[in-house]
Amino acid sequence: MSEWEQLRDAMRATERPETMLDLDLVMREGRRLRIRRRVAGAGAATLAVGLAAVVAVGVVARPGDPPAPERPPQVAVAPPSVAVSPTVPDPVAATPPPTVARDVPPPKPLGQVIDSGVRHGTDRRVYYVVGVSVPGAPKVTTGLAAGRQAPDGALTTDILVNDVEGSDRRPGFHEIGYDERSSTAPVPTFGYFVGPAQRIIGTVDGRQVDARLARWSLDKQVVVFWFEPTQLAPGERLDGIIARDASGRRL
Template sequence: MRSTRTRWLYAGGSAVACTAVIAAGTMAANAAMADRPGAPAIGAGSAAPVPSASGAPQRPDPNPPKPTPLGAIIDGGIAAREGTWVFYGVPVAEKALPKVHFGVMAGRRLPSGAVTADVMTNEVTGSDRAPGFHAVEGTMATEAGATPAFGYYVGPADRITARANGRTVTAHQARWSEDASVVVFWFDPATKGVGGLAAYDRGGRKLPTGNAGVGVG
C-alpha cells in the first residue's frame, strides 16, 4: 500500500507545504534535516523546488496555511533552540487514509506566544483509534534543534516506557483534550535510539502494543 502525506519543511523560518508519496508505516513531517546523509541543503530564506507532474521544478508556496490545532495545545516542558516544545492534534483528510482523521504535531511556543508547526506524524495503516501505539517519530536534528521523540497511544496508558541506549526510560505524557482515549507521549531530545516501547495501565498491567515502530523523517 502507498499513500500520500503532507510534509512541513522549514527553511529560514518559512514553512513550505509539499506532497510526498511513501510506503505504509509511520509517517512524519521533518524540518530541514541538514545533517542527514544525502539530504539536500536548503539555504536560509529559500525553499527547495518541488517537481511538478511534468517533472519540471516549481517553487512551492512560501506561505502555506498552517494546520489548525485540534483541542488544547500540550506544553512539553522542554526548551528548544528558541521557545519550548509543544504538541497538538491536527486534522488529516486523505482519500488514501479513510480511517485516519488526525495526526500529532510537534511545534514550539515562541517567546512572542506564537506556536510553530515543525514535525507532524500520523498513522497510515488501519484506524487512527485502534488500541496501541501509533505514529511514533524518533528524535532528529532540525533548524529548531533536536526534536523530542514522540507519538501517541490509544488506551488507558498510565505509564509509557522505551529502551534507549541499553536502559529503560519513561515518557512524558498527556491525554488529548479532544479524545481522552488518546495519550500523547514524548521523550527528552537527548534520549537517542528510542525503541522497545511498552504501555502499562494504572495497575501495572501491560497493554496492547499496536504499531510501535519508530520512524525518523
Template sequence: MSKRILAAAATAAAAMLLTAVPATADAAPVSAVATSPVLGDVIPSGFGDVVFYGVPVRIPQLPETTFGIMAGARDAAGGLTNLVATNETAGSDKAPGFHAVASGMEVDGHDVPTFGYYYGPAAKITGRIWGTTGVAHQARWSEDPNVVVFWFDPGVADPENLQAFDAAGAELPAGNTGVGHG
C-alpha cells in the same frame, strides 16, 4: 502499520514530506497537515519552546485516519510554528496501541524529541534506551482522552521495546511500536 512524518521548516516556503512507508504507498499531500488548525489544547513538552498538538488529517487514501500529532514551537507571543507531524497511515488511528512514533530530530534549530501517541488507557509508557528502561513524558489529548501523547527526552537514542501499562500496572496492547525516521 507504517507511519508518515512531515517536517515543516519555519523559514521555508513549503514543507517537505518525509516518509517511512514503502515506496508503493500513496503520498499524502503536504497541505493535509501543514496548513491545518490546532485541535484541542497545546501540550508543553517541558523542553524549551517545543509543544505538541493535534491536527486534522483529511486524505482520501487514509479514510480511517482523522488526526495527527504535531511537534511545534511556541514563540514568545504564543504563536505556533509547525515542526514535525506524524499520523497513522494504515488502519484505524484509534486502534488500541502505539501509533505514529517519530524519531527525534533537529528542525530549524529546535530539538524535537522522539514522540507519538498511544490509543488507550496508558498510565505509563516505557522504552529501552541505551540498554536501560526510560519512562516517557505523557499527556492526555484534550480532544480525545483515549489519546495519550508521549515523548522522551530530547537527544536520546530512539526507544526500543515500547510498552504501555494501565494504572494497575498491567501491560496494554502494543500496536505499532516501530520508530519512523524522517
C-alpha cells in the same frame, strides 16, 4: 508480311552462319517501325525504343555458335523523382516550473496545545493534534505535530506524524516521531497511544526510559508522550516500547 515480321526476319538472318548482319537493313526496318509506332502513343513509343536498343547491341554471329534465343524487348522505366521536404519539429512551448507554496501557515490545532516543558530560547516545545487527509485511509483523520510556540502564541511546526492505513483511533501505539535532522531546536522523540495508559516505557541500549504523558483534551483515550532530551537524545531510536495501565498491567 507485316513490318514486325520483316524486322524479325532481318534479325533471324543472323542465325545462318553464312550470313552477315545487314545493319543498314535492320536499322532501316527498325526506324520505319519506330516511326509508325510513335503515333500510336507514348507507351508504344517506349516499346519501340526498347526494341531498337536491343537490336543495337547485337553482334555478328560466328560459325558454330548456337542460335540465340528470342527475347522480348525490355522496357526500362525510370522511377519518378519525389521531392521530400525536411521535417521540422513544431516548437514546444516551455513548461513553466511548478509553483511552490511558501510561508504556508501551520495547521490549526484541534483541542488544546500541550506544553512539554522544554524551552528553546523564548519558544516552548509543544505538541498538538491536527487534522489530516490520507488517500485510501478514510479512518485516518488526525495526526500529531511537534512544534514551537512563540511568546505571542504563533506556532511553528517541526514534525508531523500520522498513520497511513487503518484507523487513527485503534488501541495501542501509533507512529513515533524521531528528529532525523540536525537543528538548533532538536525535537524530542514523541508519539501517542490509544488506551488507558498510565505509564509508557521505552528501551534503548538495555536501559529503560520513562516518557512524560499528557492526554488530548478532545479524547482522553489518546495519550500523547515524549521523552526528555536528557534521558533520550533526539533522533536516537528506541529498541522497544511498552504501555502499562494504573495497576501496572501491560496493555
